[in-house]
Amino acid sequence: MKILVPIKRTYDPNSKIKLKTDGSGIDTSNIKFVINTFDEIAVEEALRKKEEFGGEVVVVSVGTQEWIEQIRTALAMGADRGILVDTGGKYIDQVGIAKILAKIVEEEKPDLVIMGKQAIDDDANQVGQLLAGYLNWPQATFAYKVEVKPNEKKVTVVREVDGGLETVECELPAIITTDLRLNQPRYASLPGIMKAKQKPVKTIKVEDLGIDLTPKVKIEKLETPPPRKAGVKVKDVDEFIAKLKELKALPF
Amino acid sequence: MGILTVLETRNGELKKASLSAVTCARKISEITGLKYHLVIFSPNENSLEEVSYLGAEKVFVIRGEQFQNYTAENYALAIEKIVRDNGEKYVIATATTFGKDLLPRVAAKLSAGMVSEITEIIDDKTFKRLMYAGNIIATVKLESDIKVISVRGVAFDKAGKVDSKSQIEEVKISEKYEKKRFIKLEETKSERPELTEAQIVVSVGRGIKDPENIKLAEELADVLGAAIGASRAVVDAGWLPNDFQVGQTGKTVAPQLYIAIGISGAIQHIAGMKDSKVIAAINKDPEAPIFQIADVGLVADLFQVVPELTQKLKKLKEQAGA
Ligand SMILES: Cc1cc2nc3c(=O)[nH]c(=O)nc-3n(C[C@H](O)[C@H](O)[C@H](O)COP(=O)(O)OP(=O)(O)OC[C@H]3O[C@@H](n4cnc5c(N)ncnc54)[C@H](O)[C@@H]3O)c2cc1C
Ligand SMILES: Cc1cc2nc3c(=O)[nH]c(=O)nc-3n(C[C@H](O)[C@H](O)[C@H](O)COP(=O)(O)OP(=O)(O)OC[C@H]3O[C@@H](n4cnc5c(N)ncnc54)[C@H](O)[C@@H]3O)c2cc1C
Numbered sequence: 001m002k003i004l005v006p007i008k009r010t011y012d013p014n015s016k017i018k019l020k021t022d023g024s025g026i027d028t029s030n031i032k033f034v035i036n037t038f039d040e041i042a043v044e045e046a047l048r049k050k051e052e053f054g055g056e057v058v059v060v061s062v063g064t065q066e067w068i069e070q071i072r073t074a075l076a077m078g079a080d081r082g083i084l085v086d087t088g089g090k091y092i093d094q095v096g097i098a099k100i101l102a103k104i105v106e107e108e109k110p111d112l113v114i115m116g117k118q119a120i121d122d123d124a125n126q127v128g129q130l131l132a133g134y135l136n137w138p139q140a141t142f143a144y145k146v147e148v149k150p151n152e153k154k155v156t157v158v159r160e161v162d163g164g165l166e167t168v169e170c171e172l173p174a175i176i177t178t179d180l181r182l183n184q185p186r187y188a189s190l191p192g193i194m195k196a197k198q199k200p201v202k203t204i205k206v207e208d209l210g211i212d213l214t215p216k217v218k219i220e221k222l223e224t225p226p227p228r229k230a231g232v233k234v235k236d237v238d239e240f241i242a243k244l245k246e247l248k249a250l251p252f
Numbered sequence: 253m254g255i256l257t258v259l260e261t262r263n264g265e266l267k268k269a270s271l272s273a274v275t276c277a278r279k280i281s282e283i284t285g286l287k288y289h290l291v292i293f294s295p296n297e298n299s300l301e302e303v304s305y306l307g308a309e310k311v312f313v314i315r316g317e318q319f320q321n322y323t324a325e326n327y328a329l330a331i332e333k334i335v336r337d338n339g340e341k342y343v344i345a346t347a348t349t350f351g352k353d354l355l356p357r358v359a360a361k362l363s364a365g366m367v368s369e370i371t372e373i374i375d376d377k378t379f380k381r382l383m384y385a386g387n388i389i390a391t392v393k394l395e396s397d398i399k400v401i402s403v404r405g406v407a408f409d410k411a412g413k414v415d416s417k418s419q420i421e422e423v424k425i426s427e428k429y430e431k432k433r434f435i436k437l438e439e440t441k442s443e444r445p446e447l448t449e450a451q452i453v454v455s456v457g458r459g460i461k462d463p464e465n466i467k468l469a470e471e472l473a474d475v476l477g478a479a480i481g482a483s484r485a486v487v488d489a490g491w492l493p494n495d496f497q498v499g500q501t502g503k504t505v506a507p508q509l510y511i512a513i514g515i516s517g518a519i520q521h522i523a524g525m526k527d528s529k530v531i532a533a534i535n536k537d538p539e540a541p542i543f544q545i546a547d548v549g550l551v552a553d554l555f556q557v558v559p560e561l562t563q564k565l566k567k568l569k570e571q572a573g574a
Contacts, residue, residue: 133360138432216365231547252572
């Protein structure tokens with residue numbers, strides 16, 4: 001079983017996000033970078049499937065040389081090798097990322113792609129579904145539970161949807177995107193970190209893929225939303241109710 | 253040529269969340285002069301009747317065994333066909349888990365670009381949306397010929413009824429996607445209003461300590477006619493089902509009143525509720541970040557004050573004869 005895991009480098013969810021003073025982008029001076037939370041869950045799920053059925057876990061990132069840090073983290077968790085598609089820092093929209101990943105999928109021919117449902121910076125929630133669309137593969141998004149049946153070439157996925165949990169069955173190869181409760185990712189062990197240094201990471205120049213990456217979505221402007229003002233602290237339940245009445249927040 | 257809005261149904265029943273996307277379609281229609289159309293899958297009679305009075309030029313109805321239960325694959329096939337046959341320029345849906353799952357696949361099929369969860373329309377191709385757990389508002393420009401847009405439900409009112417009836421067109425789709433099968437949906441049953449539609453939401457966090465104690469919040473919710481929501485901590489612990497989660501990666505709500513009980517107010521939680529009209533918080537820690545955005549804050553032990561609050565509101569309600 002060969003599993004491809006696309007991972008994005010993004011900010012640590014505990015860091016404070018600020019715009020640069022000129023509004024041209026995010027001020028990254030105090031930000032720690034990590035693997036996108038959902039992608040870490042994807043790496044973990046891929047490793048568990050490999051432990052169960054054997055095979056190989058390949059991580060792929062579309063970014064700059066700095067992203068190798070996150071690829072190495074995934075390798076330290078246990079992934080076998082990494083691919084960096086080097087963009088040289090140029091922005092590529094979701095469509096572009098998905099097209100690049102489709103190309104990598106065509107070359108690598110995995111049985112399964114497991115990736116995050118959304119990047120916590122852009123919060124777009126698109127790339128997995130776009131990729132499945134380009135490849136005409138079945139998609140199982142927002143996975144809560146994944147059960148692979150390699151002999152039948154099928155995967156059963158329980159999905160977190162509005163109103164409950166939905167179960168679907170896909171033929172392999174398929175695309176799965178992870179939700180928060182799929183698993184608890186492991187930490188990289190010290191031997192894992194040592195081993196990761198020896199594992200291969202291949203760099204591909206994005207130009208060499210020959211894909212038209214003219215963005216369809218452009219970011220025109222970034223702003224900070226007006227802060228919501230803190231109200232009052234009340235001392236007891238009676239005051240609490242009185243204040244809610246004053247704000248006309250109660251139905252009676 | 254027009255604007256296609258995809259409506260969500262479950263067991264034939266229209267999901268009201270879809271009506272936000274219709275409002276978005278109306279606004280884009282005003283800006284561009286394009287007519288708007290609706291597409292609905294396997295509707296029951298009532299739902300079809302309801303959507304026939306939303307002011308659309310046409311309502312496309314799709315039926316067939318492969319559309320009985322939702323799969324993105326089959327739905328995308330059908331939508332692609334309608335868009336191509338009618339030269340539609342926009343495809344819009346509300347960003348429920350349905351819209352989030354379906355629209356990017358549709359965009360891929362149409363070689364279109366997509367903007368997720370818009371909160372505002374600037375012009376025919378420019379929109380606002382939130383990023384970084386609501387910390388940043390981005391103005392984005394969508395430059396593809398066909399534009400795919402998902403709509404943040406709370407940012408657009410639900411479209412109301414009009415007098416004239418739309419033309420209904422049944423569309424036959426014979427293609428079927430074979431590589432995926434719907435197996436089952438285990439629905440969370442609740443007598444309470446739906447989280448994203450409720451006027452009042454009572455939301456619980458880790459401070460509730462034990463699933464047994466959730467009934468404290470439920471009793472309060474029942475007096476107020478409120479929905480129950482939760483922080484991720486509560487859902488992760490398995491104390492409430494996944495679709496109760498409010499936040500960056502859960503649901504976005506904007507009720508008249510949001511009461512946060514034992515919730516610290518992490519940025520990812522706030523992302524899902526900060527547009528509520530009134531925010532009230534009960535937390536024993538005076539430094540909890542939730543107080544920085546709460547209109548009314550009560551620093552107290554929830555186990556003491558929540559039952560008292562429920563009792564006192566109950567009295568008030570009885571006095572009001574409600
Ligand atoms: C402040 C800012 C400004 C930007 N400006 C522009 C701009 O002007 N023009 C432009 O075209 N783009 C711009 N981008 C970049 C672009 O919007 C996204 O980074 C990119 O399109 C990926 O989409 P996403 O992160 O929204 O993916 P989502 O759909 O939210 O991600 C889902 C999953 O896809 C995978 N994935 C996503 N990205 C990658 C990746 N790079 N490598 C590997 N796997 C990945 C991960 O598994 C992830 O969990 C900007 C981004 C930011 C943060
Ligand atoms: C990628 C990512 C996505 C996330 N998405 C979401 C999301 O969508 N929604 C979400 O909610 N979270 C999300 N989170 C998690 C978020 O960061 C917080 O961990 C979570 O919201 C905390 O939940 P909580 O407030 O219930 O728990 P805690 O932070 O543990 O807070 C519990 C609070 O209860 C109070 N308390 C304890 N006992 C009492 C008592 N007896 N009386 C009164 N108060 C009491 C405490 O003072 C404390 O403030 C996400 C995190 C990540 C990394």
